[in-house]
Structures are given as C-alpha cells and as structure tokens.
Amino acid sequence: MIAKDVGCSTSLVSKVLSGRMGKSSVSLDLGLEIKDRALKLGYKSNPIASALRRGSSNTIGVVIYRHDGQPGSENVVSIIDGITSVINSTHFHLRWLFFSNETEFINQIKSLEDVDGIIINRAYSSIIGSDFYINKLKSDGIPTVSFTDLNNGITFADISQKGVGYIAAKHLLSIGCKKILLFKNSGMLPRFEGYVEAFKEAQKPIEEAIIIEDKSYTPDNIPAHIKKLYQNNCEFDGIICNSDLQGITAMKTLLALGKKIPEDVKVVGVDDSPFARYGIIPLTSISGRTYDRAMWAANAILKLINNPKMEIESTTFEPKLVVRTSTKQFNK
Numbered sequence: 473m474i475a476k477d478v479g480c481s482t483s484l485v486s487k488v489l490s491g492r493m494g495k496s497s498v499s500l501d502l503g504l505e506i507k508d509r510a511l512k513l514g515y516k517s518n519p520i521a522s523a524l525r526r527g528s529s530n531t532i533g534v535v536i537y538r539h540d541g542q543p544g545s546e547n548v549v550s551i552i553d554g555i556t557s558v559i560n561s562t563h564f565h566l567r568w569l570f571f572s573n574e575t576e577f578i579n580q581i582k583s584l585e586d587v588d589g590i591i592i593n594r595a596y597s598s599i600i601g602s603d604f605y606i607n608k609l610k611s612d613g614i615p616t617v618s619f620t621d622l623n624n625g626i627t628f629a630d631i632s633q634k635g636v637g638y639i640a641a642k643h644l645l646s647i648g649c650k651k652i653l654l655f656k657n658s659g660m661l662p663r664f665e666g667y668v669e670a671f672k673e674a675q676k677p678i679e680e681a682i683i684i685e686d687k688s689y690t691p692d693n694i695p696a697h698i699k700k701l702y703q704n705n706c707e708f709d710g711i712i713c714n715s716d717l718q719g720i721t722a723m724k725t726l727l728a729l730g731k732k733i734p735e736d737v738k739v740v741g742v743d744d745s746p747f748a749r750y751g752i753i754p755l756t757s758i759s760g761r762t763y764d765r766a767m768w769a770a771n772a773i774l775k776l777i778n779n780p781k782m783e784i785e786s787t788t789f790e791p792k793l794v795v796r797t798s799t800k801q802f803n804k
Contacts (some may be wrong), residue, residue, distance in 0.1 A: 473500060473513070474506060474509050478502065478505050478506055478509060480498075480502065480506070481685060484498060485506055485510075486625065488506045488507065489505050489506065489507070489510055490601055490768070492651075493770065494505065499618055501511070508724065520783065525789035526772075527734060528588050529567075529585045529587060529588055530563055530564050530565055531564065531565045531586070532559060532564050532565070532566055532567070532588060532589045532590070532591065532773060533566075533567045533569060533585060533587040533589070533590045534551075534555060534566055534569065534591045534592065534779075535569050535570075535571065535577065535580050535581065535590065535591070535592045536548060536551060536568070536569070536570050536571070537570075537672065538570040539572060539573070539624060540593060541715070541743050542689050542690065542715040542745075543717065544717065544727040544742065544745050544746060545715070545717075545743040545745040545759070546632050546745055546746060550570075550632060550762035550763040550766060551593055551619075551762055551763075551766045552568075553763060553766070554762065554764070554765075554766025554769075555591065555767070555769065555770045556617075556772065557644070557767060558767055559589065562778075563684070564774075564777075565587070565636065566596050569583070569584070573769075577605075577751055578605055578618070581605045581606075581609070583596060584614075587614070588617035589614065589616065589617075589773040589774075589777045590614060590615070590773075591616075591617050591618075591619075591769050592606075592616065592617070592618045592619065592620075593619045593620075594618060594620040596617060602740055604762070605691075606624060608800075609626070609671065610624065610625065611779060615773055615777050616703070617769045617772045617776070618769075618777075619765055619769060621786070627772055627784050627785075627786050628774070628786045628787075629765040629768045629769050629772070629787055629788075629789065630765075630786070630787075630789070631765065631788065631791055632789065632790050633662035633663050633666070634662040634663065634665050634669070635666060635702055635790050635791045636666060636742060636760075636791045637654075637662065637663035637664060637665065637666030637667040637670070638666030638669050638670050639666070639711070639793050640666075640667070640670075640712045640740045640756060640793075641654075641666065641667045641670035641671060641712060642670040642674070642694065643711070643736060643740065643756070643793055644710040644740065645670060645671070645674045645676060647738070647801050648709075649709045649738055649787075650709060651679055651682060651707060651708040651710070651712065652660055652708065652710040652711070653682040653683075653684065653701070653711045653717060654666075654682070654684070654707040654711075654713070655684050655686040655687060655697070655712065655713055655714055656684060656685050657687055657688070657689070657714050658685065658687055658688065659687065660714065662762065663725055665685075679783045681701075681704075681706050682695065682701065682706055686714070689714045689717070689718065690715075690718070691715075691717045691718045692721075693723040693725050694713070694718050694721045694722050694725060694745075695721065695724075695725040696699050698722060698726065698729070701731065708737065708784045709737055709738065709740045710739070711736065711737060711738070711739045711740065712741070713714075713739065713740065713741050713742065714742055715742050715743055716741035716742060716743045716745040716747065716748040716755060717742070717745075718741065719739050719741025719742075719748070719755045719757065719798070720741070720747060720748070720751060722739050722753060723751075723798065729738050732800070733753050733797075733798055733799045734797065734801075738756075738800075739755060739756070739798045739799070740757065740758065740799060741755045741756070741757040741796070742755050742758045742759070742760070743757060743759070743760065744757040744758065744759035744794050745757070748794075748796070749796070753797050753798055754796035754798065755795050755796055756793070756794065756795050756797075758792070758794070759791060759792040759793075759794055759797070760789075761792055765789055766790060770788075772784050
C-alpha cells in the first residue's frame with residue numbers, strides 16, 4: 473500500500489523502513505514520505521521476519537534431563553528460573569525440551585536445527601552416550617553451553633563434586649565429629665577425594681569400616697546400611713549422604729533406633745531441597761548452586777550467539793554449605 477501511495481517499488485519501501493539500503497539510493501523527500509506514510513499506517517517491523525532474513529530465529533533451545541536430582545530436589549525448577557531470569561529481558565524466545573533417556577535426547581537435539589543456540593543440562597554421564605550428536609552441534613557452529621563438562625570443548629558451568637565431599641567432611645570435623653560415615657558412590661569419586669582431603673587437612677584418621685559403597689542417590693539401601701553397622705558395633709557420630717532424600721531417610725532410621733539428632737549423630741545431605749529446609753529436623757545440606765549455574769549458562773549463550781567466534785572460559789562453581797539443625801553443635 474505504501475509503495476502504491478508514494479509511487480515506488482515495494483522493495484525500496486522495505487529497504488527504507490529496515491534501514492538496509494545496500495547499493496540502492498533514495499531522495500531525502502521520498503525517504504521522509506515513505507516513513508511518514510508508514511507512521512500514519514501504524515507500521516511496525518516484524519522481528520521474527522527480520523530475524524529470519526538475518527538467518528536467525530531469535531530462539532534458544534534448552535534441553536533438560538527431567539530427572540535431575542532426587543524427587544523433591546527442585547533442581548529442574550531452579551534451572552528454569554535461572555535461565556528465564558536472564559533470557560526474559562532479551563528478544564529471544566526459549567524452546568523447552570525434556571528427555572529421560574538417550575533416544576529422547578537425540579531426538580530433541582535433532583529437532584533444534586533452527587535455533588540460535590542451545591543450553592544442555594545433563595544430570596548423569598550415563599544418560600548421554602551419543603557424543604556424535606553433541607560434537608555435531610560444535611561442528612555445525614551452533615553455540616552450545618552445558619551444565620556438565622562434556623569433555624569435548626563445549627563451554628560448561630559445572631559444580632565441583634570434590635568440593636561437595638570436602639565441604640561436608642570439613643564441616644563435620646570442625647564441629648567435633650571424628651567418625652564420619654560416608655556413603656561412597658563409585659560414579660562420584662571426586663566426592664570421596666574431597667572427603668579424604670578434609671581428613672588429611674584436619675590430620676584425622678579415616679575409618680574404612682564406615683565408608684559404605686552405595687551406587688545410587690536413592691534412599692532405598694540407607695536403612696539397611698545403618699542397621700548393619702550398628703549390628704557390627706561400628707559407631708559413628710556423623711553421616712554424609714549423596715542426596716537430601718538419603719539424608720532424610722538416614723535421620724528417620726536413626727530416630728527409629730533411638731538415636732538423637734544432632735546430639736548422637738549429625739547428618740549432611742546434598743541438593744538443599746525444600747524438604748531439607750522444612751522437615752521436622754531441618755537437614756544441613758550442600759547446595760549445587762543450580763540457579764547460579766543456570767544464570768551463568770544463559771549469559772554465556774547470549775555472548776556466544778552475539779559473537780560465535782568468542783571463546784568463553786568454562787567455569788566450575790564451588791558448592792555452598794547450608795547449615796541447619798541436623799548438624800547443630802550440642803554440648804553433651
């Protein structure tokens with residue numbers, strides 16, 4: 473309509489209104505007439521169409537492992553909150569995709585060919601075995617950020633698992649615990665390394681009998697482990713669990729056995745979940761700082777989209793100790 477009214481081509485009107493004249497030229501009067509006419513017609517540029525012309529969709533894909541953390545940990549909620557707190561103030565849209573297994577992950581990644589960047593959350597290394605598709609993101613030049621070190625050069629914001637074990641053990645040692653039961657997960661050996669380092673630093677001996685192999689984060693085996701130790705006359709005054717759900721279960725088991733918390737045994741969990749805060753005995757817990765890492769990842773992906781050649785140094789966050797009643801110092 474504007475082109476017909478002012479007597480010029482549609483392409484010239486488009487160039488004037490977009491500000492991209494290229495090799496074309498327009499007289500000052502005609503340019504002002506086109507803009508004035510557009511203003512009267514209430515013209516507004518279409519950001520999506522403009523983005524498509526630039527080869528951009530203004531969309532960031534977020535691929536999340538839906539079972540991140542034990543039930544009730546709210547890790548996924550923290551991821552969503554952290555990312556949206558950054559992206560909502562930009563012109564980008566978020567496309568949320570969730571997966572539970574490798575096949576779902578591959579299908580979700582393959583569906584993101586039209587996005588400007590991708591943020592991947594990965595909870596367990598066994599879930600994503602398809603390095604081919606992750607490496608393809610890099611080779612295709614799609615800006616990608618991960619919550620876990622994928623060992624392939626993709627920018628990541630991870631948590632120090634060694635720090636988790638170290639901070640938990642150091643805290644218990646600092647408040648007088650000497651015999652600290654550790655549920656050792658073979659898939660999280662850095663946590664055990666942190667535990668050992670804290671004991672070496674405190675110049676305290678480690679009792680091998682109360683380092684229990686448990687390959688899960690679930691609470692299923694915790695009662696049996698604790699009862700067996702007491703049956704074998706293995707005493708302990710502190711427990712480090714792999715999740716808050718394990719920590720809550722450990723406390724229930726101890727109470728059922730007539731133990732007092734924190735007077736007899738002090739307990740530390742991992743995740744800083746809601747039920748750690750609001751249980752009958754609030755549980756001291758190690759926060760993986762999921763919200764902070766999500767914000768970092770969102771800011772990183774924006775920088776990479778703006779400048780794909782930019783090199784952003786990956787980062788590893790130190791965990792945070794949140795002290796509650798379950799490790800309160802008690803004078804016997």
